[in-house]
Amino acid sequence: MPDTAPFRLTIPPRAEYVATARLFAATVARVLELDETLVEDLKLATSELVSLAILGGTDAPVVVTVVPHEPMTLSVTPVDPSAYSGPAVAAPVDIVGAVFSEVEIASGGVTVTFGLEPTV
Amino acid sequence: MANNLSIDECTHAGHAVIAVRGEIDLATAPTLAAYLQDGAEHVTILDLTGVSFIDSTGLRVLLSAHEAASGEDRRFVIIAEQGPVTKLFSITGVDELLDLRDSRDAAVADA
Numbered sequence: 001m002p003d004t005a006p007f008r009l010t011i012p013p014r015a016e017y018v019a020t021a022r023l024f025a026a027t028v029a030r031v032l033e034l035d036e037t038l039v040e041d042l043k044l045a046t047s048e049l050v051s052l053a054i055l056g057g058t059d060a061p062v063v064v065t066v067v068p069h070e071p072m073t074l075s076v077t078p079v080d081p082s083a084y085s086g087p088a089v090a091a092p093v094d095i096v097g098a099v100f101s102e103v104e105i106a107s108g109g110v111t112v113t114f115g116l117e118p119t120v
Numbered sequence: 121m122a123n124n125l126s127i128d129e130c131t132h133a134g135h136a137v138i139a140v141r142g143e144i145d146l147a148t149a150p151t152l153a154a155y156l157q158d159g160a161e162h163v164t165i166l167d168l169t170g171v172s173f174i175d176s177t178g179l180r181v182l183l184s185a186h187e188a189a190s191g192e193d194r195r196f197v198i199i200a201e202q203g204p205v206t207k208l209f210s211i212t213g214v215d216e217l218l219d220l221r222d223s224r225d226a227a228v229a230d231a
Contacts, residue, residue, distance in 0.1 A: 019145060044175060047175040086176075087180065
């Protein structure tokens with residue numbers, strides 16, 4: 001499969017743009033002809049991670065990147081998981097981890113690796 | 121109302137039902153939270169069948185409302201059908217905690 005460039009969205013760190021990030025992730029996922037369940041999972045992961053980035057109080061733009069070739073990944077930066085202080089049952093990174101088995105926290109962001117089929 | 125969220129009051133079999141439609145996220149959850157806090161005593165049935173998306177921000181609003189209702193021994197039933205709402209409830213395990221029904225008829229049946 002030929003390499004294709006990553007899909008990248010940069011948004012201001014404001015709550016009203018979380019929906020924009022979800023729309024971006026869903027559109028890319030559908031362009032890649034991913035299973036609809038996986039599209040919904042990617043929307044959720046994007047929403048959780050972008051929200052977490054904003055909750056962390058960053059002034060920097062939030063960047064959402066989808067790499068469309070194996071290994072396919074969704075990354076959001078800047079994300080600081082320790083910025084969350086609510087009930088454990090609703091912890092954003094744990095929710096992402098419940099739908100995606102490979103979640104990496106590194107380089108100031110969170111990266112989710114996924115395959116063609118949803119895991120949940 | 122925030123752009124992607126609407127909250128309407130209606131009745132079903134003589135019971136007040138609050139119907140939420142749209143997306144519950146970081147932008148819209150505060151609107152729902154304020155509504156649930158301001159009208160706490162009369163929100164006993166919250167219908168989320170029109171909710172197309174919810175994430176943990178929305179979940180935290182529901183958990184707060186549930187906790188407040190439990191603390192005051194008040195009924196607080198959530199109606200949700202199979203979809204993104206029930207999936208989030210299931211993966212977080214809160215389906216075991218919340219008072220869930222799958223229809224308005226079921227919600228009023230034991231009111």
